[in-house]
Amino acid sequence: xxxxxxxxxxxxxxxxxxxxxxxxxxxxxxxxxxxxxxxxxxxxxxxxxxxxxxxxxxxxxxxxxxxxxxxxxxxxxxxxxxxxxxxxxxxxxxxxxxxxxxxxxxxxxxxxxxxxxxxxxxxxxxxxxxxxxxxxxxxxxxxxxxxxxxxxxxxxxxxxxxxxxxxxxxxxxxxxxxxxxx
Amino acid sequence: xxxxxxxxxxxxxxxxxxxxxxxxxxxxxxxxxxxxxxxxxxxxxxxxxxxxxxxxxxxxxxxxxxxxxxxxxxxxxxxxxxxxxxxxxxxxxxxxxxxxxxxxxxxxxxxxxxxxxxxxxxxxxxxxxxxxxxxxxxxxxxxxxxxxxxxxxxxxxxxxxxxxxxxxxxxxxxxxxxxxxxxxxxxxxxxxxxxxxxxxxxxxxxxxxxxxxxxxxxxxxxxxxxxxxxxxxxxxxxxxxxxxxxxxxxxxxxxxxxxxxxxxxxxxxxxxxx
Numbered sequence: 001x002x003x004x005x006x007x008x009x010x011x012x013x014x015x016x017x018x019x020x021x022x023x024x025x026x027x028x029x030x031x032x033x034x035x036x037x038x039x040x041x042x043x044x045x046x047x048x049x050x051x052x053x054x055x056x057x058x059x060x061x062x063x064x065x066x067x068x069x070x071x072x073x074x075x076x077x078x079x080x081x082x083x084x085x086x087x088x089x090x091x092x093x094x095x096x097x098x099x100x101x102x103x104x105x106x107x108x109x110x111x112x113x114x115x116x117x118x119x120x121x122x123x124x125x126x127x128x129x130x131x132x133x134x135x136x137x138x139x140x141x142x143x144x145x146x147x148x149x150x151x152x153x154x155x156x157x158x159x160x161x162x163x164x165x166x167x168x169x170x171x172x173x174x175x176x177x178x179x180x181x182x
Numbered sequence: 183x184x185x186x187x188x189x190x191x192x193x194x195x196x197x198x199x200x201x202x203x204x205x206x207x208x209x210x211x212x213x214x215x216x217x218x219x220x221x222x223x224x225x226x227x228x229x230x231x232x233x234x235x236x237x238x239x240x241x242x243x244x245x246x247x248x249x250x251x252x253x254x255x256x257x258x259x260x261x262x263x264x265x266x267x268x269x270x271x272x273x274x275x276x277x278x279x280x281x282x283x284x285x286x287x288x289x290x291x292x293x294x295x296x297x298x299x300x301x302x303x304x305x306x307x308x309x310x311x312x313x314x315x316x317x318x319x320x321x322x323x324x325x326x327x328x329x330x331x332x333x334x335x336x337x338x339x340x341x342x343x344x345x346x347x348x349x350x351x352x353x354x355x356x357x358x359x360x361x362x363x364x365x366x367x368x369x370x371x372x373x374x375x376x377x378x379x380x381x382x383x384x385x386x387x388x389x390x391x392x393x394x395x396x397x398x399x400x401x402x403x404x405x406x407x408x409x410x411x412x413x414x415x416x417x418x419x420x421x422x423x424x425x426x427x428x429x430x431x432x433x434x435x436x437x438x439x440x441x442x443x444x445x446x447x448x449x450x451x452x453x454x455x456x
Contacts, residue, residue: 013224032361032377067373070217071361072325076335081328092221111369115218116226123212127185134368144368147406154445156186165210172277173229 005051006059009094014086021045027074027084037064041074041084048087060095066105110138120174123164128157183250186406187398189442193427194249194291196440200431201306203298205247208238214256217365229274231260236280245287247294249427251322251397252364254290255330261288262329290323291396291426292340299430303347308435310349313452315429316390317341317352318381319359320400335359341426345394348433357384362403375410378403382411386421392452393423401425406447422450 001008007018027041034040039047039062047055059065068088075083095101101109114133118126135141151157164170183191198205211234220227235257238246248254264271264284275282289297299306319338327335336359342352360381363374382404385393395401404411404423412418423446431441432452443450 033373036373069321069361069364069366070220071321071364073321073361076325076327083326085326089220089224089227093224096222107369108366109222111365112218112222115216116222119213119215119218119230123210125185125213125216131368138369143371150447151186151406154447156188156445158185162184164212169233169279170212172279173226173233 002051006056006094007048007051010048010087010090014083014090016083016087018045018048018082018087020080021049021082022080024079026077026079030073030077031068032071032073033067033069037067038062039064041068044087044091045082045084057100059091060098060100061102063102063104065091065095066102066108107138107140110134113137118161120171122161123167123170124162126158126161128159129161183398186402187250189445190249190398190401190425190427193425193431193436193441196436197299197427197430197434200434200436201299201302206241206243208234208243208246209241211237214253216252216256220256225274227256228260228263228270229277231256232264232274232282232284233278233280235261235284235286236275236278236282238286239283240280243286245289247289247291249291249396249398251290251320252399254288255322257288259329261286292323292344295344295426295430296340300344300347303344306430307348307433309433311345311429311433311452312349313391314351314353314389315345315392315394316355316385316388317345317358317394317426318385318400318404320395320397321359321361321364322397322399324359341394341396344426345429348429350429353385353388353390355384355388355390357381362400363407364399364403367399367403367407371407371410372414374403374407375414378407379411379414382419382421383415386419390421392450393421394426394429395423396426408448420448422446422448422452424450424452 011017023042023046025042028034031041044059047059065088070085072085075085111134114130114137117133118130215226215230219230248257261284324330324332324335324338332338345352361377363377366373393404401423428441428443
């Protein structure tokens with residue numbers, strides 16, 4: 001493994017050694033979203049082993065890394081006990097940092113960012129705040145407009161967010177963080 | 183638990199109260215960051231749950247009952263990661279400015295029920311439930327099995343055993359631990375329709391009259407996202423989805439309203455033999 005290789009960086013950050021993968025394909029076989037993926041989990045593992053720079057770029061630009069739902073089926077079934085979801089987290093963060101997020105994954109990233117914005121603001125999740133923040137940033141203004149009244153009538157939406165008291169302590173956790181989470 | 187899964191909270195509190203168990207909230211708890219944090223920011227995905235662990239310790243708690251499966255998963259993963267990596271633990275404790283022993287016992291709702299309700303179910307159950315149900319566990323309560331250490335993680339039985347004890351027939355079916363689409367509920371609802379649709383179809387096909395869950399995300403995807411499911415399956419499906427805590431509440435004779443049964447999108451028409 002070369003120090004410049006993505007597989008080396010993955011090993012350093014996650015302690016998972018992609019070289020241990022012997023391509024049995026169990027991860028892909030059990031993945032609930034494999035058929036929607038441009039690169040399936042076992043293919044990503046093989047491409048990481050190659051150390052090929054073009055392959056690494058393709059992985060970071062893929063939709064697959066964002067479609068992964070972290071259901072942990074692959075990791076639980078892997079005969080080599082390779083923590084693929086952990087690799088996916090690493091790849092997502094790198095893809096975001098390098099500005100390589102796949103076009104069709106933008107809503108997913110926007111949603112995650114809106115989620116964290118809400119948590120940073122209130123300390124707790126506030127569903128209306130989350131959805132409004134997401135609509136603003138994704139431009140999907142009319143999505144789920146038919147669900148909201150049903151949630152209201154069932155008492156499932158609170159207008160005002162719950163706030164935690166120790167905002168200062170919480171904001172410390174958000175400080176000195178990777179800027180890309182904003 | 184105070185928003186879209188309000189009835190989970192209500193039913194858990196109702197059965198606990200009826201069984202004489204007092205549950206106390208962690209003072210000033212915060213959101214665990216869920217999928218968003220671990221997808222975008224490794225440190226936050228650990229520091230947010232760690233703050234709750236530290237606060238619970240400060241409150242003098244020895245056992246943490248975590249009804250939300252996502253919170254449970256993040257707390258257990260955090261506890262595990264911090265115990266594996268002492269540098270990370272020291273760094274997080276410094277950011278928190280709180281001591282962190284990191285040894286609190288974390289229970290999900292099934293473990294809580296197993297410990298505090300199963301031994302007393304004969305005494306607590308007044309109105310046995312008599313229908314066929316599909317117990318659906320999803321991902322977060324059972325995986326990764328290397329950390330969660332669930333017995334029979336591909337075919338768990340904890341919820342099935344509880345439902346049998348309530349008088350119901352827990353069917354044998356192969357979609358117990360398939361993923362519902364989880365956090366894509368807003369950003370990729372068509373994927374939720376597909377993954378949850380396959381689960382609902384299989385439960386119905388195996389004769390279930392209700393699906394029983396122990397996770398707020400599974401519930402909202404199978405219940406609130408029913409239109410997406412129906413558009414994937416291309417037909418109407420009316421099987422209700424209830425929380426395990428609501429099933430216990432009904433069997434204990436607690437009023438359906440107190441257990442939040444009326445808050446579901448898919449109407450729950452399960453009768454109790456009174």
